């Protein structure tokens with residue numbers, strides 16, 4: 001059951017200056033352009049692109065906040081804005097944060113991590129360009 005927030009204003013929009021400051025601090029790979037915060041993920045193939053699209057799709061549906069997506073063979077651009085507020089709200093930052101955390105997750109990066117992660121040097125398996 002969803003609860004209406006008592007403290008945060010999900011419809012409050014931020015100024016371009018506030019957005020830029022927040023992206024610089026928390027989402028350095030994201031940028032503000034034409035009223036959307038946006039991030040492009042590069043992949044090694046259409047299959048990798050589809051994997052990213054589906055991961056983002058799940059997060060968006062779980063969040064009940066949906067991006068616009070543009071995709072090509074080896075990249076997908078994720079764009080976020082809050083349609084009902086006609087601007088960028090806390091919902092956009094929160095979903096962008098989760099997308100970035102999930103898509104750029106590299107479990108094998110930590111020393112003696114339990115999960116080894118996708119082999120990066122074998123194009124049979126590597127599907128995402130981490131940046």
Ligand SMILES: C[C@H](O)[C@H](O)[C@H]1CNC2=NC(N)=NC(=O)C2=N1
Pocket residue numbers: 064065066067080081082083084085
């Ligand atoms: C139809 C309407 O877009 C939806 O009810 C919800 C869910 N997803 C949404 N996603 C985004 N980006 N903005 C919204 O205002 C929004 N509203």
